Amino acid sequence: MRDRITLHDSIGAMEADFTGMTFTTEAEVEEFYDEVDRRMEATGKRWYFLVIYTDCVIVPEVWDRFAARGKITNIKYGLGTVRVGTSAGTREAIRQRAQREMFRANIYDTRDQAILALGEMRKRRETLGGAAAAGSGETQTILSVEEIHLNFGGVKAITNVGFAVNRGEISSIIGPNGAGKSSMLNVISGFYRPSRGRIYYEGKDRTHLAAHDVARLGFARTFQNIALFKGMTTLDNIMTGRSLKIKGNFLTDALYWGFAQKEETAQRERVERIIDFLEIQAVRKTPVGRLPYGLQKRVELARALAMEPKVLLLDEPMAGMNVEEKEDMVRFILDVNDQWGTTIILIEHDMGVVMDISDFVVVMDHGGKIAEGTPGEVKSDPVVIRAYLGAH
Amino acid sequence: MNWQFFVEVLVSGLLAGIMYSLVALGFVLIYKASGVFNFAQGAMVFFAALTFVSLVERGMNFWIAVVVTLAVMVVVGIAIERLVLRPLVNQPQITLFMATIGLTFVLEGLAQLLWGSQPHGLELGIPDVPIQWLADNANINISQFDVFAGLIAGALVAGLAVFFQTTRIGRALRAVADDHQAALAVGIPLRQIWAIVWAVAGFVALVAGLMWGARNGVQFALTFIALKALPVLILGGFESVAGAIVGGLIIGASEKLAEVYLGPYVGGGIESWFPYVLALAFLLIRPEGLFGERRIERV
C-alpha cells in the first residue's frame, strides 16, 4: 500500500495511485485510508489529493465505506481533490457517484490535466485565503454556543440551547416553523444579544460582540428574506463584502488616482473570481433588484463569500427555489466547503438536502434543542420523528 | 419668583400646548390611517383659515362659512388622497413625506392665489382679555380667549377620541391602522376610510385655523404651526392620540417656562428650537415616543 502513496511537496499534493488495483473488501479500504491518515498526520499540515483511478475496480459493496472514509480524511487533512480516470467508463461512474453524494467530481482524462486543475485550485485558495489554510494543529471545535436563552419581552424564543460546531464541517439547524432556528442564527451572527448563555469562537468568549464586530472575526451570513442592497449593481453588492479588507478612507477615495485606484482594482480581481465561481458573470452590472429570485440568492452568497469568512451562516439558502436552482445552490455550498474549508452553519427546510450534505445536525423545537448528531443518528431519533410528525 | 406669575406662565403654556395638540391630532389621524406623515397639515390649517376668513369678509354668515369651508377642506382632502397618495401607495414612507412637503407648497400657493396674500384679522367674539375673577381674587392673569380655545380644542380631542373608540368607522380605522392588508381582507373599504380620515383631518385643520387665526391673525406664518406640532409628535409618537395631547401639553408648558426663566440668560427667542431639542433629548432615551410601542426588528 505504501508505494501507492506519494507526497509531492512542490504542489502540496498527496498522490494516491490506484492503477490496476481492486478493492473488494472493506478491510482493504480501511488499510488504505489508515495508511493515508497516518502519513498525513505525520506531516502536520493539510494536503490536496490527486487520485489516479486508471484501471481501478471498486466493488459496489465497499463503495459506501470508501466514500465515508474519503470524506473524513478530506475534512481532517484535505484541501481539495482532483481525480484521473483514463477510461470513459470510470469517469462516468465517478461523476454519477459525485452527483449522488454531492461532491465535486473534478475528474480528468490525464494526470497532466489533473495537475493543471490542481494548480488552479491552489491559486484560488491562496488568493481567497480561506480558513482552511490555518487548519491543522488547532482544535476541532471552531464555535460553541452554550446554554443560550433569548427572550423578547415575555416571549421565550430560545431556551437553553447549546452545541458545538467543528472546523470545516457543514452543520445544520433544523426544526419545524417557529422552532427558534432563525433566532439562533441571529444570535450567532451577533444580531440578537442572548439573554443568557455564552458563545465561544476559537475558544474565546464573543458573546457580547455586536454584529459588525462578529463580521470582523470572520463570520458572514445570508438572510432568509434576501437582504441585498437593492439600489446597487451585482458587482457593487459583492464589492461591499470586501469592505473590511479594503484599506484607505474617504480622503484616499476622494483622491482616487493612485492608492484607491490600485486598491479598487485589486479587490475587483478577487471579486471577479467569486463571480466566476458562482457563475454570475452575465449579471455583473445589473442592478440586483432586477434579478430573478434564485440569482439574488446567489449574489447574496457571493457577497458573503467576498468577506472570506471562516464561518458562513446560511439562513434557508434554498427556500423558494426550484429543483434546478436548488441543485446549483447545493453544489456551490459543497464547493465552498470543499475548496476553501469554510465552516458552514445552515438552516434549511428541505430535509433531503440537509441529510445529504450535513456532517452534523441540531434539531430544535419550541425554542429548545431536542436532538443532535450525525444525519443518520438524527433521522432515527424517535423524539425527532415525533416532533416532525406532530408538526404535520 | 412669585407663584402667581409661575402659574400664569404654566397655564398659558398648557393652553398653547392644547392648541399644538390640535394640530398634532391632524397628523396623527392621517398617519394612523394611511401611514403618511402629512407635512402639509400646517398648510391645510392655513388654507382652511384663509378660505374661511375670506368668505366671512365677503359677507357670508359665520356658520355658513364654516360649513362651506368644511366642504372645501373635504374636497381638498379627497383630492390629495386621489392625486397624491394613491399613486404613491407602497412607496417608502420617506417618499410620501417628501411628497407632502411638495403638497405644502401647492396648498400655500393655491390659498394665496385664490384669496390674495395679505394678512387678515379674525374675530370670533371672544376677547383676548384676562379673566376678571381670577385677576381680582388670585392676581393671576389668564386670557379668556386662551381658556376658550383650550376648551374647544379639548372638546374636539375628546369628541374625536369617542368617535374613533365607539363608532363603526372608528373601529374600521383602527383596523386599518393595524394592518392594511388584513383590513382589506375582512372587507373594510380602505379608500372610503381614507377619504373619511382626510375629511376629518380637514375639519381639525379648520378648527385649528380658526383658533390660531383669531389669535395671531390669518397670515402666511400660520403654516409654521406645523413646525410647532412636529416636536409634539416626536414626543408623543406618531400613532397615539393620547400622545399628541400629552406631548402638546408638555411642549407648550416647557417651552413657555423655558422662554421665561431660561431665555433671558441666553438672549431670548429660544422658543424656536427649545421644543425640538427637548423632543430630541427625549427621543434619544425613548426612540418609540411616550406611548409608542417598542419594535423588535426581524431579520
Place this chain on the structure above:
Amino acid sequence: MLYREAGQFKTTYAADQQVFPIRQDRIAVAALLVVAFVGVPLFANQYWLSAILTPFLILALATLGLNILTGYAGQLSLGTAAFMAVGAFMAYNFALRLPWMPILVSFMLAGLCAAAVGIVFGLPSLRIKGFYLAVATLACQFFVLWALQRVGWFTNDSASGVITAQKMVILGYTFESPADKYMLTLCVVAVLAVLAKNMLRSETGRKFMAVRDMDIAAEVIGIRMMQTKLLAFGISSFYCGVAGALYAYAYLGTVEPEAFNLDLSFRILFMVIIGGVGSILGSFMGAAFIVLLPIFLNTVAGPIEHLLGITLPSGLMSNLELIVFGALIIFFLIVEPHGLARLWQIGKEKLRLWPFPH
C-alpha cells in the same frame, strides 16, 4: 448611430472602472468643460453671470452635499441651509479674525466647521430613522439660525445682524467682477464635484449606499453604522458649508442669517428630488432646473399679459411658482423618483439603440 460603445472594449479592470466608460461621454464632458471655463466667461453678460450662473453653481454644490447625505446615505435632512449658514458665517469670521489666511483656506475651514456641526446634529441618526430624523434636523435649522442671530460674535456684533463679505483676494488678484466670481466658483465646484465622484464610486460610496439600502445587511458585512452615518453627515455638511461660504462671498455679498432659512433648505431638497436622488449629475440638473424655472415663468408671463391685454397681479407669479414647485415635486416622486438624471439616462439608452426601437 453616433452614440454607441460598440468596438470599445475594456481589457483591464481599471479601464472598466472609469467615470465615463463610453468614449462619446468623455468627449461631451470635455466639450462642456471648455464651454464652462472658456466660452461662458467670454460671452455671457453680467446679468447671466452674477444672477444665474454663479448661484446655479453654488446651489448645485449644496445640492450635491445634500445628495451625498440623502441620496447616497439615505438620511433625510431638512437642515441644509443651516450648514450653509455655518459655512458662510465662519468663513466671514476666519477672514475677519485671521486676515493673513488665504481666502480659500478660510472657505475650507468654514466647511470643516459646518462638518463638525453636521456631525453633532447627525448623532440622533444613530437611534432614529426616516422622518423622525428629518424632524431632528429641523432642530439644527432653527438652532443654528437662532445662534447666529443672538450670539454677537458670529456677526462681529453688527447691529443689524448683517455681515458684509470681505473681498476675495488670491495671490494678489482680487476677484471682483461677476466673471471673476463665476470663475472662482466654477473652479471650487468642479474640484469638489470630482472629489465627490471619486468618493462615491469607491468604497466610501458603497458603504453609504449599503447603509441606505439595507442597514441590517450592512452591519453584518462589518460596516460600522455610527462611523458611516456620521461620515456622511460630515462630508455632506462640508460641501454645504463651502457652498454657504461661496453663497455669501461670490453671490450675495451682504448676508443676514435669515438668508439661510428653512425655505432654502426645502429648495435644495427639491433640487435633489427633481435632479435625481443619488446622482451627482442630477444635483447639477436639479439646481439648474429650479434656478431657471422662475425666470422661465416670468419670461412666459410677459407675452401672456401682452397677448391677453391684462396685467397679472403682482403676487401671482410667486404663488404660481410655489404651486409649480410643489406639483413638480409630487410629479417626479410619482412618475420618476430618480429625477432628471434618470430621464437623461433613459434618453441616452434610447440614443444608443437609435435608429432601432430595441
